[in-house]
Amino acid sequence: MAQIRVEALDKSFGTFHAVKAASFTVEDGQFLCLLGPSGCGKTTTLRMIAGLELPTAGTIRLGGEDVTMNRASARDIAFVFQLFALYPHMNVRRNIGFPLKCEGIDAVERERRVVEVARILRISHLLDSSVSGLAGGDRQRVALGRAIVREPKCFLMDEPLGALDTEMREAMIHELRALHDRLGATTVYVTHDQLEAMAMADMIAVMNDGVVEQVASPRDIYDRPASLFVADFIGSPPMNFLPFRGSLEAGAQTIRLGEHEVAVPAAREALAESDLVLGVRPEHVRFTDRGMVRGEVYGSEYLGTTQIVTVTTRYGALKARSPASVSFRTGESVGLDFRPDTLSIFDKESGRAIRTALYEGGAHG
Amino acid sequence: MSTANAAHSVVEPSAGTRRFAGSLVILYAVITMIPLIWIVLTSFKSPDDAISYPPKVVFSPSFEGFCNLFTTRSRQTPEFIQTLGPPQGLCDSIARSRNMVVAGPSNYVPRFVNSLIIAFGSTVLAVALGTLSAYGFSRFRVPLKDDLLFFILSTRMMPPIAVAIPIYLMYRTIGLSDTRLGMILLYTSVNVSLAVWLLKGFIDEIPREYEEAAMIDGYTRFQAFVKVVLPQATTGIAATAIFCLIFAWNEYAFAVLLTSGNAQTAPPFIPIIIGEGGQDWPAVAAGTTLFLVPIVVFTVLLRKHLLRGITFGAVRK
Ligand SMILES: Nc1ncnc2c1ncn2[C@@H]1O[C@H](COP(=O)(O)OP(=O)(O)OP(=O)(O)O)[C@@H](O)[C@H]1O
Ligand SMILES: [Mg+2]
DSSP states (O other): OOOEEEEEEEEEETTEEEEEEEEEEEOTTOEEEEEOOTTSSHHHHHHHHHTSSOOSEEEEEETTEEOTTSOGGGSOEEEEOTTTTOOTTSBHHHHHHHHHHHTTOOHHHHHHHHHHHHHHTTOGGGTTSBGGGOOHHHHHHHHHHHHHTTOOSEEEEESTTTTSOHHHHHHHHHHHHHHHHHHOOEEEEEESOHHHHHHHOSEEEEEETTEEEEEEOHHHHHHSOSBHHHHHHSSSSOOEEEEEEEEEOTTOOEEEETTEEEEOSOBSSOEEEEEEEEEEOGGGEEEOTTOSEEEEEEEEEEOSSEEEEEEEETTEEEEEEEETTSOOOTTOEEEEEEOGGGOEEEETTTOBBOOBSSOOOOTTO | OHHHHHTTOSSOOOHHHHHHHHHHHHHHHHHHHHHHHHHHHHHTSOHHHHTOSSOOSSOOOOSHHHHHHHEEEEEOOHHHHHHSOSOOHHHHHHHHHTTEEEEEEOSHHHHHHHHHHHHHHHHHHHHHHHHHHHHHHHHSOOTTHHHHHHHHHHTTTSOGGGGHHHHHHHHHHHTOTTOHHHHHHHHHHHHHHHHHHHHHHHHHHSOTHHHHHHHHTTOOHHHHIIIIIHHHTHHHHHHHHHHHHHHHHHOOHHHHHHOSTTTOOHHHHGGGOEETTEEOHHHHHHHHHHHHHHHHHHHHHTHHHHHHHTTTTOOOO
């Protein structure tokens, strides 16, 4: 088990810059999710940690040791591929035992450890089956078995649940997390599914277009996004954005939105007049007749215990989460206001979050 | 095989359709088999039956063709034959009935052995080289990859006979003319382009994650190649080997030109088997019949792989 430290990692494929100065640290025993949209460089980052791809610049440390230029086999890590990469010409037992065979561990010891791993993953009854006949979930377990059998320093997983159906996925999310709690192995887990990341991770690193935008706990990622991209990418429906123009003084507790004063978390930096964006989560929008933003109900989407109400306002369509028991008529005029301590402010140009009492800054906090 | 495929069909064909399709297949099989059957039949005919007109379908079988294939004979007067002891085996008695005695073995066996050595040798070489280079082309960033691949393929674009004369002169200068090694190298160089292209297709289909997983688990790239890639490429390798073997086994033009006494293969030898009064058709047919055996055996042995292989890896589980 070991800490993984990635410092200013860069990767170019010819002229294409796939990963740009990515930095994050996974503490010993932590479960970090690398989350981001398709093509943002998650797999490339993971492959560099594994040693399957050499970085253009930057360093990778495993347990303090600089392994940037080491061969994959010298890094003592396990990689679970999206395709599982089970060898079709071997049965389950030999697939799981394969890494041990590579290490030259004798047959008796190998058998003991394979049986043990199979027991943990509850696939003992499948040991002698061929892998090609296995169902998705069982293939996934065999792939995990092959990873954990060697007791490596850390696990790297590239969308290991991507090929499973929704139901299987839910079950595997909990199994994976339980397995992690049991083994306590440092894990980097790549996914583009925010629910997966939220459910499993100790820490989430959000990537966009080759850049790590924020590294934080799932709660902080959700409540204190470091950039417009993170705020928009996380949460369903995503955060509402209200553009406005204004300046900020350090310590200011209000902003001017149109003709209204809106209470916000106290600013921690001063800002000259510029284009800004106010970010409000749908669940922090309240319906009140004294509301400072007025609009018309456009429609609502029933979700069981809650509903998402879309209101057209002069700032665009805003989505609000409200209890399903309240009923709204389409076209009804409503007033909205926002819970002050939950609001985020972003610089429109750069997309970064303004430091406030809510968000203390430092994308890598 | 058929049951597995039946599960995929959307509508089960009716009995009538099946019978019709079945008879078409049988008809086609018969048409393609007729020349083969004719050759096998001819090899068991006597020389007179072989050239009789109209052709005889029913005849009394004779081993004269096979005897003539494996022996050389000399004509003797009946009086001389009388003075000899009893005939030495079947072929001797057949020869004596035609006033001849067996003088010795023919060249068929050494020619056949040459064919085996040259065809299998070049197949093994071409497939081995082809697999390695296909793997390289498939997995590594090779400078000018596309140009190189095209260049390799372009060696197949002209008819081989167009380069026969230069090769003949070259081989004579460097002493490879009429040697088995020369023929192995020649057939290898012709086949290797086919092998690279076929095998690259197969290897491209094997996800590289397999080797990467093995490399993370502690194998070197070469070990991963041998232990992980090769087992998964067996289908492609088998199919490629059969194509290479068939080419090398049947090759005629270069063999005629470049080989004679020492390294001659069976194809240029068989048609020139001359008997009494011209071409010895039963012996030629017998030579051809035996010549078919190795390919049939090899193909049957690899049939399982070939069936999946000739779809060029298009079928994925
Ligand atoms: N070997 C390569 N050569 C050239 N470009 C590459 C290579 N590998 C990846 N890329 C490019 O780098 C970018 C990032 O790829 P990467 O596979 O890391 O994305 P990802 O975040 O894992 O996406 P996904 O969710 O689709 O798996 C992509 O635009 C991809 O096309
Ligand atoms: Mg990926």
